[in-house]
Amino acid sequence: MNAALCFLASGLLTTLQDLGRVGYQHQGIPVSGALDPVSLSAANLLVGNPPATAALEIAYQGPTLVVEADSVRLACVGAAAPIELLAAAEGEHPRRLEMLHSARLERGDQIRIGAFAGVLYLAAEGGFDVPAVLGSRSTLVRAGIGGLNGRPLRAGDRLPLCRSQATDADEVRLAALELAPPASFRVILGPQDDYFTPAALGLLTQTSYTVTPASDRMGMRLAGPRLEHSKGYNIVSDGIAPGTVQVPGNGLPIVLLADRQTTGGYPKIATVISADLPALGRLTPGATVRFRIVGIEEAEAARREQAALLAQLAQRIVAVPRGARIDEAQLLDANLVSGMIDALAGDPA
Amino acid sequence: MTAADHLPQRAKFLTAGDTALVVEFGDRVDEHLSALVLALARRVEAAAIAGVVETVPTFRSLMVHYDPLAVSNAELQARIKPLLSKLAGTVSAGRHWRLPACYDPKLGLDLAEVAERTGLSEAEVVARHSTAPFRVYMVGFLPGFAYLGGLPAALELPRRENPRLKVEAGSIAIAMAMSVIYSIDSPGGWNVLARTPVALWDLRRAPAALVSAGDRVSFAPISLAEYEELAGKARAGELRMTPHTQDA
Numbered sequence: 001m002n003a004a005l006c007f008l009a010s011g012l013l014t015t016l017q018d019l020g021r022v023g024y025q026h027q028g029i030p031v032s033g034a035l036d037p038v039s040l041s042a043a044n045l046l047v048g049n050p051p052a053t054a055a056l057e058i059a060y061q062g063p064t065l066v067v068e069a070d071s072v073r074l075a076c077v078g079a080a081a082p083i084e085l086l087a088a089a090e091g092e093h094p095r096r097l098e099m100l101h102s103a104r105l106e107r108g109d110q111i112r113i114g115a116f117a118g119v120l121y122l123a124a125e126g127g128f129d130v131p132a133v134l135g136s137r138s139t140l141v142r143a144g145i146g147g148l149n150g151r152p153l154r155a156g157d158r159l160p161l162c163r164s165q166a167t168d169a170d171e172v173r174l175a176a177l178e179l180a181p182p183a184s185f186r187v188i189l190g191p192q193d194d195y196f197t198p199a200a201l202g203l204l205t206q207t208s209y210t211v212t213p214a215s216d217r218m219g220m221r222l223a224g225p226r227l228e229h230s231k232g233y234n235i236v237s238d239g240i241a242p243g244t245v246q247v248p249g250n251g252l253p254i255v256l257l258a259d260r261q262t263t264g265g266y267p268k269i270a271t272v273i274s275a276d277l278p279a280l281g282r283l284t285p286g287a288t289v290r291f292r293i294v295g296i297e298e299a300e301a302a303r304r305e306q307a308a309l310l311a312q313l314a315q316r317i318v319a320v321p322r323g324a325r326i327d328e329a330q331l332l333d334a335n336l337v338s339g340m341i342d343a344l345a346g347d348p349a
Numbered sequence: 350m351t352a353a354d355h356l357p358q359r360a361k362f363l364t365a366g367d368t369a370l371v372v373e374f375g376d377r378v379d380e381h382l383s384a385l386v387l388a389l390a391r392r393v394e395a396a397a398i399a400g401v402v403e404t405v406p407t408f409r410s411l412m413v414h415y416d417p418l419a420v421s422n423a424e425l426q427a428r429i430k431p432l433l434s435k436l437a438g439t440v441s442a443g444r445h446w447r448l449p450a451c452y453d454p455k456l457g458l459d460l461a462e463v464a465e466r467t468g469l470s471e472a473e474v475v476a477r478h479s480t481a482p483f484r485v486y487m488v489g490f491l492p493g494f495a496y497l498g499g500l501p502a503a504l505e506l507p508r509r510e511n512p513r514l515k516v517e518a519g520s521i522a523i524a525m526a527m528s529v530i531y532s533i534d535s536p537g538g539w540n541v542l543a544r545t546p547v548a549l550w551d552l553r554r555a556p557a558a559l560v561s562a563g564d565r566v567s568f569a570p571i572s573l574a575e576y577e578e579l580a581g582k583a584r585a586g587e588l589r590m591t592p593h594t595q596d597a
Contacts, residue, residue: 239412263489271366
């Protein structure tokens with residue numbers, strides 16, 4: 001029987017995402033990929049996958065899943081969410097699944113991820129067995145490509161796993177991962193900042209904006225002071241970069257995210273720098289956004305710094321001792337308990 | 350100033366964040382600008398500059414997407430600058446697609462309205478649109494979505510005041526100085542004149558997008574019955590189009 005994760009409930013928007021579909025924008029095909037590639041990479045690292053392996057991107061309300069494999073190793077990284085694990089009766093060990101930890105689950109185990117603010121990534125050891133479309137497993141719902149049949153996961157779906165059982169690797173946890181939003185998001189002005197009044201350029205950085213519920217994987221729609229165009233709001237369409245801040249006729253900025261269109265005809269006042277995009281992708285409706293203008297050299301330095309931090313993530317992975325079945329080590333670390341009695345240890349059955 | 354220092358044809362670099370660089374030749378929809386953009390795209394591709402991820406030709410500029418860990422904005426500008434020297438803006442004939450198009454009002458939803466707004470008869474609208482030699486200036490917005498330049502001036506109109514929530518794939522529409530072909534069902538505000546049964550976007554093909562920037566396109570009117578027959582073949586993956594190639 002083929003190994004799979006089975007969906008009893010879908011969650012609000014659960015899609016498979018990797019680092020995107022690169023090289024087809026001249027055909028009009030958006031790049032897509034994870035809104036927060038840092039969390040995606042960390043989740044993959046915890047289960048021993050290459051960082052760009054496709055994982056479930058889960059937004060706002062998580063799914064309910066059942067393990068239909070001999071065993072599977074999973075890890076969740078991203079916005080903190082309530083995760084409930086209903087272990088199958090015949091399971092070998094007491095088990096739990098918590099953020100920033102790998103966990104080996106057994107056949108019949110059920111995971112229920114509740115409501116939360118933001119996105120998180122659930123990676124499976126070995127990855128999910130769906131075909132790559134144009135080099136990527138990222139789901140682009142608008143075009144019906146990638147993921148499982150080009151659409152979000154829904155109740156009744158069986159999402160095939162590449163491995164039928166977990167390896168016997170030790171469980172690990174990530175000692176720390178900074179996911180808090182920065183005080184301001186750095187932007188580089190342009191490419192069409194000359195289409196705005198000096199007052200608009202001032203407002204962009206001196207006031208704050210609020211993320212609206214109309215935001216999606218294509219664009220983050222902001223509410224706040226209107227940015228006034230100086231010479232109309234229709235331009236001859238040109239290319240769109242990740243993090244582009246485009247301003248349509250109503251003057252309210254939209255930051256273009258993973259599923260952004262490849263070209264567009266509204267003036268683009270600024271572009272969020274690549275190092276700050278993962279943190280932007282983690283924001284949820286109601287969050288406050290401030291922008292700060294930087295130069296290209298600062299943006300390039302920030303990106304190098306982020307790449308170095310990602311490269312160091314592997315060194316922050318620590319083993320969870322096998323004996324510590326309910327993560328006793330961590331509870332002891334946190335000085336929450338002075339000792340634990342394993343309720344199952346003395347059970348003769 | 351040597352020739353290599355000089356950016357020809359008023360080209361300028363615009364910074365689009367730290368992962369994309371725009372080389373802009375102008376701000377109009379113009380065949381000559383489009384030809385320059387495509388010529389530069391070919392040169393950038395041939396130069397195989399380390400760090401360049403992909404290029405996107407648009408009406409009037411080339412967007413170069415790059416990996417900032419492999420090449421800086423300044424280095425990329427320095428690499429592209431010499432490629433602009435003596436850039437040939439000649440318009441090559443490219444491939445020519447003659448696409449069947451059904452102008453029946455059942456599919457050309459705005460034909461009557463366009464006739465009224467332009468003061469032409471419906472037959473004149475169809476005649477002018479179907480005899481126009483179009484050129485693909487850009488593929489963008491949606492997978493395989495084609496923007497065509499070369500719309501006769503008599504057909505120039507603004508977009509519809511009330512955009513449709515769904516325009517069917519294959520719809521051929523006009524607005525401003527352009528015609529477009531919708532590649533997949535999508536919301537849209539262009540004035541729909543006709544529909545082609547040919548799939549502009551089909552993952553069973555490689556490349557999935559039928560037309561590329563620089564290709565020529567013209568439309569061959571067909572009846573509703575012919576449309577239905579060809580659409581059936583297209584769904585089965587049996588409608589194969591081959592472009593003509595001609596010299597300029």
